[in-house]
Amino acid sequence: MSSATPGTPHLRGARVRCEELGFRHPGGDSSLSLASVDLEPGSRTAVIGPSGSGKTTLLHLIAGILSPDRGTVTLDDEVISGLPEAARRRRRLAGIGLVFQEFELLEHLSVRENISLPFAIDPALGSEGRSGRVEELAGRLGLGPLLRRHPRRLSHGERQRVAIARALVVGPRLLLADEPTGNLDPRTGAVVLDQLFAEAERAGTTVLVVTHDHSLLARFEQVIDLESPEPGGGS
Amino acid sequence: MIGPVSLALRSITHHRVRTLLLVLCIALVAALPLAIQLLMLRHESTITTRATDTPLVVGAPGSRFDLLLHSLYFRTTPARTLSLADAERIGEERIEERPLATAIPLFLDDTARGHPLVGTTLDYFPFRGLQVSRGTLPQLLGDAVVGEEVAESLGVGVGDPLLTDSGRLYDIGSTYPLRLRIVGVLARSGGPDDRAVFTSLRTTWVVRGLGHGHESLDADSDPALLLGTGEGAVTASAAVRTWTEITDENRSSFHFHGEADAWPVSAIIVVPRDPRSGTILRARLSVDPLLESIEPREVLDETLSIVLRVKRFFDANTLLVGTATALLLILVFALDWKVRQRERETLLKIGASRGWILRVATIELLLILGAGAFVAVGSVILGVLALDRTFGI
Numbered sequence: 001m002s003s004a005t006p007g008t009p010h011l012r013g014a015r016v017r018c019e020e021l022g023f024r025h026p027g028g029d030s031s032l033s034l035a036s037v038d039l040e041p042g043s044r045t046a047v048i049g050p051s052g053s054g055k056t057t058l059l060h061l062i063a064g065i066l067s068p069d070r071g072t073v074t075l076d077d078e079v080i081s082g083l084p085e086a087a088r089r090r091r092r093l094a095g096i097g098l099v100f101q102e103f104e105l106l107e108h109l110s111v112r113e114n115i116s117l118p119f120a121i122d123p124a125l126g127s128e129g130r131s132g133r134v135e136e137l138a139g140r141l142g143l144g145p146l147l148r149r150h151p152r153r154l155s156h157g158e159r160q161r162v163a164i165a166r167a168l169v170v171g172p173r174l175l176l177a178d179e180p181t182g183n184l185d186p187r188t189g190a191v192v193l194d195q196l197f198a199e200a201e202r203a204g205t206t207v208l209v210v211t212h213d214h215s216l217l218a219r220f221e222q223v224i225d226l227e228s229p230e231p232g233g234g235s
Numbered sequence: 236m237i238g239p240v241s242l243a244l245r246s247i248t249h250h251r252v253r254t255l256l257l258v259l260c261i262a263l264v265a266a267l268p269l270a271i272q273l274l275m276l277r278h279e280s281t282i283t284t285r286a287t288d289t290p291l292v293v294g295a296p297g298s299r300f301d302l303l304l305h306s307l308y309f310r311t312t313p314a315r316t317l318s319l320a321d322a323e324r325i326g327e328e329r330i331e332e333r334p335l336a337t338a339i340p341l342f343l344d345d346t347a348r349g350h351p352l353v354g355t356t357l358d359y360f361p362f363r364g365l366q367v368s369r370g371t372l373p374q375l376l377g378d379a380v381v382g383e384e385v386a387e388s389l390g391v392g393v394g395d396p397l398l399t400d401s402g403r404l405y406d407i408g409s410t411y412p413l414r415l416r417i418v419g420v421l422a423r424s425g426g427p428d429d430r431a432v433f434t435s436l437r438t439t440w441v442v443r444g445l446g447h448g449h450e451s452l453d454a455d456s457d458p459a460l461l462l463g464t465g466e467g468a469v470t471a472s473a474a475v476r477t478w479t480e481i482t483d484e485n486r487s488s489f490h491f492h493g494e495a496d497a498w499p500v501s502a503i504i505v506v507p508r509d510p511r512s513g514t515i516l517r518a519r520l521s522v523d524p525l526l527e528s529i530e531p532r533e534v535l536d537e538t539l540s541i542v543l544r545v546k547r548f549f550d551a552n553t554l555l556v557g558t559a560t561a562l563l564l565i566l567v568f569a570l571d572w573k574v575r576q577r578e579r580e581t582l583l584k585i586g587a588s589r590g591w592i593l594r595v596a597t598i599e600l601l602l603i604l605g606a607g608a609f610v611a612v613g614s615v616i617l618g619v620l621a622l623d624r625t626f627g628i
Contacts, residue, residue, distance in 0.1 A: 104581040
């Protein structure tokens, strides 16, 4: 596992700490075993490793989608891995943004509706003027003229930007991206990643990105290599 | 901001073809039994009300069902008739010098432009609660009053003529059709009276050929019609008239041959003064072998019980088809649920609860079911209205 210099601490971003994490998919061969990972607030971290090494599993464990077989995931000072599923879900909805390789947009919703989906799930999130962020984010990500369109009429790059906007619309303290450029050509991927970083930096959001693209690693402050025989998260 | 209902609506409108097929499936399955049930209820109510309101009907011995259909719904003609004397005798039945009932004779054996021509007395109209919306009730020989639907369908009104139909086309001895004069139109009652033409008993007897008038052929007549004159005899062409008309000028010439007591009536509606009178009258009539008396409600219930048995078979068939379709719909929804699994997983990952996802799916299902039910009810109402207009059922 390699590491990079931690980024400048941000007040807005979440501090993430994973300790002695272990997880095996039920009935599956793939498993994850990790000594420790620390993500500083506002830092940018990449996760690399071969297929089946547990990159996506790590993201899901940190997001609280999965619960580890052993070890803990701590978000700031709260051990979220021990929380009931409903509590993990609430924390994820309000504080963790997720971006997927396949975009995972709802085809029957417009761009505006896709971006504001978290507000539909929990209307309380849309209070305090946060719903105004839809237009603001869409404008910054170049989606302003596309707000009424449906995903099927968007390019891959546009779709991924919609997914990023959806992940950031509630102002999360942690952004988890699973190969966000995996389905994009290198040039579009670079643009999308620039925009992702710019938005995260603007809000001071902590970023963890799973990637296969080693050419991008220089842009991260920390890299977690799950292929490394040495256990534990690098820093 | 969108909520679960908007999300469900977006999904429904996005998958238009799927939604349309599902809605049509549901509508078809629901519409058929619904339409039958509605028609049954409507007509059961109309039919039974009329039967319940008719305490007793007397006719010549024969089919009770025929007598019921004839006297209440103006359908079928009994094989045998009674006489006016029978009606008068029933009307004169007394106990302690008090009449037991009012007898309303009916004679129905002909039609006027396809509508039943019902000869009766003026007592019939208040008994059925019928009132004229225009004109008056028939007063003179040759006068007729038509039901609202007859007036609508034939486009006739007060003052218009109405020709009876030639029932015996190949009977050269039969009488010419009678040209009736419409003096009134009945207000709509929602029953068979709307589709009938009413006139006096004597007018129907004229139609039947039991009474007639005489045309005068004299110097004022068309010379082409006069074939010859002899000693006290005038020979005229058969083209003199193709119909008979009772006018103010010739009314006095109309007369009937034979005994008035023997003139026919096809049914007699008997309205007892009170339940006790009804019981006494039923007992008296039951011992008369020349009369058949029926209580319409009783005969109708027998008929309906047969119809309801048939309906039960139909209901069973509908249940089977409905179950098969419901299973098919469940399969479609299950497949749709499976196809959209990834969509649900995304929502779960973002932070939606399973309950919230289920709520959206349920709303979507309910909206589709609701749309199907709406289409079914709408088409049934339109269908029933169309049936009403087309067939008058």
